[in-house]
Amino acid sequence: MVCNRGLKGLGLALVQQLLDNGYAVAATSRNLAELKKVVPVKSERFLPLEMDLSKEDSVRDAIKATVHTLGGLDVVVNNAGYGQLGALEEISDQEAHQNFEVNVFGILNVLRQATPYLREQGYGRLFTMSSSVVFMGNFSGWGIYAATKFAAAGLSESYAAEVKEFGIQVTIVYPGSFRTDFLTKESLGLPQKQISAYHTIHEQVQQAQQFQGKQPGSPWKAANVLIQVSKADNPPLHLFLGEDAYQLAEHKLAVVQNDMKQWHKEGNSTHFTIEKP
Numbered sequence: 001m002v003c004n005r006g007l008k009g010l011g012l013a014l015v016q017q018l019l020d021n022g023y024a025v026a027a028t029s030r031n032l033a034e035l036k037k038v039v040p041v042k043s044e045r046f047l048p049l050e051m052d053l054s055k056e057d058s059v060r061d062a063i064k065a066t067v068h069t070l071g072g073l074d075v076v077v078n079n080a081g082y083g084q085l086g087a088l089e090e091i092s093d094q095e096a097h098q099n100f101e102v103n104v105f106g107i108l109n110v111l112r113q114a115t116p117y118l119r120e121q122g123y124g125r126l127f128t129m130s131s132s133v134v135f136m137g138n139f140s141g142w143g144i145y146a147a148t149k150f151a152a153a154g155l156s157e158s159y160a161a162e163v164k165e166f167g168i169q170v171t172i173v174y175p176g177s178f179r180t181d182f183l184t185k186e187s188l189g190l191p192q193k194q195i196s197a198y199h200t201i202h203e204q205v206q207q208a209q210q211f212q213g214k215q216p217g218s219p220w221k222a223a224n225v226l227i228q229v230s231k232a233d234n235p236p237l238h239l240f241l242g243e244d245a246y247q248l249a250e251h252k253l254a255v256v257q258n259d260m261k262q263w264h265k266e267g268n269s270t271h272f273t274i275e276k277p
Contacts, residue, residue, distance in 0.1 A: 001026040001066050001073060003110050005053060005080040005102055010129070010178060013219035014077065014226060015039055019046060021227065026066040045070075053080050053106030060113045073117045075125040075230050078107045078152075084144045085205050086191035087198040095191060096144050103148035104155070111159055115168070123167040125230050128156040132174040132245035136252045141201040160237055171235050173226070174249065176242025178217035217242045 002018075002025065004011040011027075016039065018025045024045045029035040032050035039048065047069050051062040067073050084091065084099035107128060118124030130153045133139055134146035153172050160170035194202065222241050229235045240246050260267070 001028070001063070001075070001114075002077045003028050003051070003053070003080055003106075005030060005082060005106070010175065010219045010222055011077070011079040012038060014079070014223040017220065017223040017227060019043070024070045026062075026070060028062055053109060054101050056109045056113065059106075059109040063110075063113045063117070067117055072121070073114060073124065075127070076110065076114045076118075077127045077129070077226070078110050078156075079127075079129045080106050081129065081148070081152075082189060083142070084148075084189040085141050086144075087141060087195065087201050088143045090191040090193060090195050090198060091144055092192065095189060099144050099148050099189065100151070103145075104151045107152050108155060111155075115163065118168045119163065119166040124169070125235065126156075126159075126168060126170045127226065127230075128152055128170070128172050130156075130172050130174050132176045132240060132242065132248045135174050135245075136248045141198075141205055157237065169235050170237065171229055171239050172237060174238065174240045174245050175222060176217055176240075176245035176248070177215040178219050178222055178242065179215040216244065 002011055002015050004027065015025055015027045019039075019041060022045070024047075026047040026049055027035060027039065028049045028051035030050065030052060032048060035048045035050070039046070047066060049062045049065060050058075052058040063073065081103045082099070084095055086095075111126070114124075114126070118126070130149045131145075133142060134149040135153075137146050137150070139146070153174075156170055156172050160168075163170070188205075190205070225239075225241060229239060240249055
């Protein structure tokens, strides 16, 4: 089951690759008509569903329909999300809450509703799509989006520990720059009230949008990797996709290790000691 806010990009490539390889697939979107348009497949193996991630009843009904129609639930892909860009001072509470509603609470709704089926049958695979950009984190203008993806990764990592005993395996995916429509206006939210002092961030956002269609990663190849991982006996908890994703991760790890080494003595001096009278 591939859970999307709107089926496009990596989610669309994954659904098409799965269908081409003979898998039974349920795909979700906010707009059922649009979903059927981008995947015009009429087959007993394909179940297009309308689902509102922000409403738990909607998620429950979609998962129930998947199990009833396709006969089970083996793999769940939490692929929903969009980018809310802008300086933190610019972004309103409503804009920030909406990004968390989709990118975090939407994922949580899927976890809560899918787990009973996976736990009862004693197996299952779950993928959560995070981002290599936010694994690094220090990109100005991406703060709210980074926070949502950090949260998604954190709750998925804890979830993996909670459900391991039930045979459920979890993989958090950190894609690099893939040639999807993520940088278009349909997938990026900008603050309604911009502050002129942050002109540097505004220019960076415009430059990022100009990168649309030039991203180095192929969503089709990424989809193939996800399918391979879904069949692996010991899938990774953390999966990085793309050379740029690996470069960002290695840089972040090096920064953390350097900070730890530099302040090792002071950081380890904070334990209680028994003072002599």
